[in-house]
Structures are given as structure tokens and as C-alpha cells.
Amino acid sequence: MRSLLIANRGEIAVRIVRACFDEGIESVLAVSAADTDSLAARLADRVVVIGPASAAESYLSVNRVVAAALYAGCDALHPGYGFLSERPELVNACEENKITYVGPPADIMRRSGSKLGARAVAEKAGIPAGKGTPGLRDVEDAVRAAEALDNFPLLLKASAGGGGRGMTIVRDVADLREGFARSSTEAQRAFGDGTVYLEPYIEKARHVEVQILADTHGTVCHLGERDCSTQRRYQKIIEEAPGAGLPEELAEAVRTSAVELCRALGYVGAGTVEFLVDAKTHRYVFLEVNARVQVEHPITEMVTGVDIVREQLRIARGERLSFRQEDVRLDGHAxxxxxxxEDPRTDFRPTPGRIDRWTVPQGAGVRVDTYAHDGAVVAPWYDSLVAKVIVHAPDRPAAIDLMRRTLDRTRAEGISTTVDVHRAILGDPAFAAGPVTTRWLEEQFLPSWLAD
Structure with a gap:
């Protein structure tokens, strides 16, 4: 691997450029016309413009991305997260053009990317997977399936994709009839597949996920778990590693299940296995597999010392993992x-625009993954993520204190950001006492905070 096309933008593109530098690989960035002067474009060795600002005509076009790799003479491609990162068509196109894809093979991506397919593999491997239904044909099929489960509330979910798209809580048949078409339509628009299914809804749940790395030599290792329960509309806002307050026996069971599932899938590359944990009973069920690097991978890097993106590059080159499972130690809290x-006080409305001044303190235990700088533009065509502020400390209270002090000194002038709501969450006694559940932010914290 000598030259890598980065088929993404924003902070993850900057992150991959850095990994390329560390590995001695030429970085070639595929950009839309809106991103030609981005920080990632300034840092990359070369830049190729692949289309206009519209994501559909640039970052979401398999043909344009692969053509850019061929034009630039790249022998490898990294998709980052989002956009085309879980599209088997891109993997196939890379294979057809003799371009090394940094990620799992297309067949494994298909098996893991389908929640129904991955759930079947989990069940066969003896991993708790809940009592979900098969894919539902229509609303009447859904009503019959719900009556058979006889366990409201239930959750309508999309079989393909994630990020909360197509998810609807239904508390009775009337809710189900009203929400079915909405969930299916949203899934079709987001993933090109409108298949939805039902599973029991856990009222007091924690979202716990396990970071996996697997090489082409049959080695599968975990890097511990993360807690991603601080969510709004199923979108993560704050993540932590390791999972605070998880009994060690439960944490080890979740980690082992993730490794066993990935072995059963024949998984290769970096991936994340997600679970829901009942906060009352501590029972856990498999949720889904994300066949890519996650947004929140830095907290795992902070507590393990493993560079996940560099490991991805090494795996793609056919090398073995640089560590063994027994080498993995979870040090401190991140x-x-x-x-x-976004403006949290107007229902988190996106606030694109020019960042006049960007300042984040850089001290011991503080890491910032971002594309922001003075004069940078937050474009209206893409995700509103500006930066990931990450801290690492000996324990959770110290990490919360360090994050609060860091955010107190963070400035993003010219646009509205979520810094204020993050500060408030970290200062909330319920969050500090932890752990919170997936509905805490929306049902308890935000109503009170917005009323002030």
C-alpha cells in the first residue's frame, strides 16, 4: 500500500491523513467542490475534486470515488464512516479495479449490515438476540407479529443501516399502524431498503458497544466496551470508555459475545458490535454490527493505546494485528x-456558516479531532459535526472534571454549537452519578434544561 484515496471529509478525513503520515503512505483526498480549501485538503498530499457540493454527486457516488482513485493512481481506499462506508457496491468496485479496500469484504459487509441477518448469526452462536420478528411485508403483517409477541411497547427498526433512521417506539396497535409507513419510508430513503421489523423495547436501557479488530489470519480481538447511552433521537452525543458501572462479569460477557459473533461472521477489519443492556436486570441483547470505524473510536484509543485507524491500514495490507488480546488493558476513563x-434551544437546528474564531485548550489528557480553524466553513450540505473533544483521566469523576474545564475554554465564534448543552449535561448530578439510560437526555434532562 503506497497511495490511499480517502473517500470522506471533515474530521475523519483529517484523522485518516494523520494515520497515513504515520504509516508512510501517500494520502490522496477526494473532495467535493465545497471542500477544496478544507483542513483535510490542506493536510493531504494530494487532492482530487470528484463533484459538486451535493453529496449525492460527490461523496455518495461509487463511480466518482472509484474513478478518482484510478485517476490518482491509488492502490487503496479508505471510506471513513458514513457516506459509502457500509456499501458493498463500493467494495465490489474496488475489487474489480484492483484497489485495496480498507474494511471488510463485501459478503461480510452484507451479512453484518443486515440487522436481521446478523441477528440470525448471533442466535446460532448462542448470543442473546431478543425476540424480534422477521422482516415485515406490510402493516397488517406487522400487527399480526406484534400480537404474537404480546409484549408492548415494541420498537420498529430498519433492517439495513443505523443511526436511528426508521426507528419508532410503538406502545399499542394504533401506534404501530400510524408508525409503520413512516419507519419503512424513512428506511427506504436512508438505506435504499424499506424492510422493517419489530423487537421488544427496553424502557430503561443502556447502549453498550464493543470495539473489534480482526486480521486476515483469523485473529479477532476486542478493545473493551464503550457506553453510548447519552443520546437524542438515537443519535449519540456523549460517549465513554469503558462502560461505567457495568459489573465485570457482564462487561466480560458482552466483550466475549462480540468476539464470538465476529468469528462466526468471518469478520475482517475494524468493527463495532452493539448491545442493549437492561439497566435493571443487567441482561443484554445483541443490537447490530457496524462494519466500519466508529465516530467514537478515539475514546477506545485513549484507554487502550491502540491506534485503530493504523491497525485498519495494517490489516488491509495483510499484516497481523500488532497486539494480542492479553496485551489489551483498559487504563483510566475517557x-x-x-x-x-446546532442550536440546542431551537430543537438542535443546524447552524452552518463561517467559524470566525476556533479555540480549544490543548493540555494533558485532552485530544481534539476536528477540521475546524479560524475561517473554516461549516457547509450546509453535510453532517453538522464540527469536532470531537476527547479527554482521558484516571477515573470517571476526574474525566468529567477535565472535560468541563476543557469545554469552559472552548470557543467557536460565528456559529452556534452544542458546547453549552454538553457543559450542562456534564454538570448534571444524574449524569455525574451515572450511568444514565438512552432516554434520560430527552425525557429528563432536556425538558428541565430548556425550561431554564
Whole structure:
């Protein structure tokens, strides 16, 4: 691997450029016309413009991305996260053009990317997977399936994709009839597949995920778990590693299940296995597999010392993992805050625009993954994520304190951001006492905070 096309933008593109530098690989960045002067474009060795600002005509076009790699003479391609990162068509196109894809093969991506397919593999491997239904044909099929489950509330979910798209809580048949078409339509628009299914809804749940790395030599290792329960509309806002308050026996069971599932899938590359944990009973069920690097991977890097993106590059080159499972130690506690260009007091409305001044303190235990700088533009065509502020400290209280002090000194002038709401969350006694559940932010914290 000598030259890598980065088929992404924003902070993850900057992150991959840095990994290329560390590995001695030429970085070639595919950009839309809106990103030609981005920080990632300034840092990359070369830049190729692949289309206009519209994501559909640039970052979401398999043909344009692969053509850019061929034009630039790249022998490898990294998709980052989002956009085309879980599209088997891109993997196939890379294979057809003899371009090394940094990620799992297309067949494994298909098996893991389908929630129904991955759930079947989990069940066969003896991993708790809940009592979900098969894919539902229509609303009447859904009503019959719900009556068979006889366990409201239920959750309508999209079989393909994630990020909360197509998810609807239904508390009775009337809710189900009203929400079915909406969930299916949203899934079709987001993933090109409108298949939805039902599973029991856990009222007091924690979202716990396990970071996996697997090489082409059959080695599968975990890097511990993360807690991603601080969510709004199923979108993560704050993540932590490791999972605070998880009994060690439960944490080890979740980690082992993730490794066993990936072995059963024949998984290769970096991936994340997600679970829901009942906060009352501590029972856990498999949720889904994300066949890519996650937004929140830095907190795992902070507590393990493993560079996940560099490991991805090494795996793609056919090398073995640089560590063994027994080498993995979870040291201290890490927290990540996703700083978005949004106004929390207007229902988190995106606030694109020019950043007049960007300042984040850089001290011991503080890491910032971002594309922001003075004069940078938050474009209206893409995700509103501006930066990930990550801290690492000996324990959770110290990490919360360090993050609060860091955010107190963070400035993003010219746009509205979520820094204020992050500060408030970290200062809330319920969050400090932890752990919170996936509905805490929306049902308890935000109503009170917005009323002040």
C-alpha cells in the first residue's frame, strides 16, 4: 500500500491523513467542490475534486470515488464512516479495479449490515438476540407479529443501516399502524431498503458497544466496551470508555459475545458490535454490527493505546494485528463530546456558516479531532459535526472534571454549537452519578434544561 484515496471529509478525513503520515503512505483526498480549501485538503498530499457540493454527486457516488482513485493512481481506499462506508457496491468496485479496500469484504459487509441477518448469526452462536420478528411485508403483517409477541411497547427498526433512521417506539396497535409507513419510508430513503421489523423495547436501557479488530489470519480481538447511552433521537452525543458501572462479569460477557459473533461472521477489519443492556436486570441483547470505524473510536484509543485507524491500514495490507488480546488493558476513563454546529434551544437546528474564531485548550489528557480553524466553513450540505473533544483521566469523576474545564475554554465564534448543552449535561448530578439510560437526555434532562 503506497497511495490511499480517502473517500470522506471533515474530521475523519483529517484523522485518516494523520494515520497515513504515520504509516508512510501517500494520502490522496477526494473532495467535493465545497471542500477544496478544507483542513483535510490542506493536510493531504494530494487532492482530487470528484463533484459538486451535493453529496449525492460527490461523496455518495461509487463511480466518482472509484474513478478518482484510478485517476490518482491509488492502490487503496479508505471510506471513513458514513457516506459509502457500509456499501458493498463500493467494495465490489474496488475489487474489480484492483484497489485495496480498507474494511471488510463485501459478503461480510452484507451479512453484518443486515440487522436481521446478523441477528440470525448471533442466535446460532448462542448470543442473546431478543425476540424480534422477521422482516415485515406490510402493516397488517406487522400487527399480526406484534400480537404474537404480546409484549408492548415494541420498537420498529430498519433492517439495513443505523443511526436511528426508521426507528419508532410503538406502545399499542394504533401506534404501530400510524408508525409503520413512516419507519419503512424513512428506511427506504436512508438505506435504499424499506424492510422493517419489530423487537421488544427496553424502557430503561443502556447502549453498550464493543470495539473489534480482526486480521486476515483469523485473529479477532476486542478493545473493551464503550457506553453510548447519552443520546437524542438515537443519535449519540456523549460517549465513554469503558462502560461505567457495568459489573465485570457482564462487561466480560458482552466483550466475549462480540468476539464470538465476529468469528462466526468471518469478520475482517475494524468493527463495532452493539448491545442493549437492561439497566435493571443487567441482561443484554445483541443490537447490530457496524462494519466500519466508529465516530467514537478515539475514546477506545485513549484507554487502550491502540491506534485503530493504523491497525485498519495494517490489516488491509495483510499484516497481523500488532497486539494480542492479553496485551489489551483498559487504563483510566475517557469521554468524548460530539460538538455539532446546532442550536440546542431551537430543537438542535443546524447552524452552518463561517467559524470566525476556533479555540480549544490543548493540555494533558485532552485530544481534539476536528477540521475546524479560524475561517473554516461549516457547509450546509453535510453532517453538522464540527469536532470531537476527547479527554482521558484516571477515573470517571476526574474525566468529567477535565472535560468541563476543557469545554469552559472552548470557543467557536460565528456559529452556534452544542458546547453549552454538553457543559450542562456534564454538570448534571444524574449524569455525574451515572450511568444514565438512552432516554434520560430527552425525557429528563432536556425538558428541565430548556425550561431554564
Amino acid at each position: 469521554i468524548e463530546c460530539r460538538i455539532n454546529a
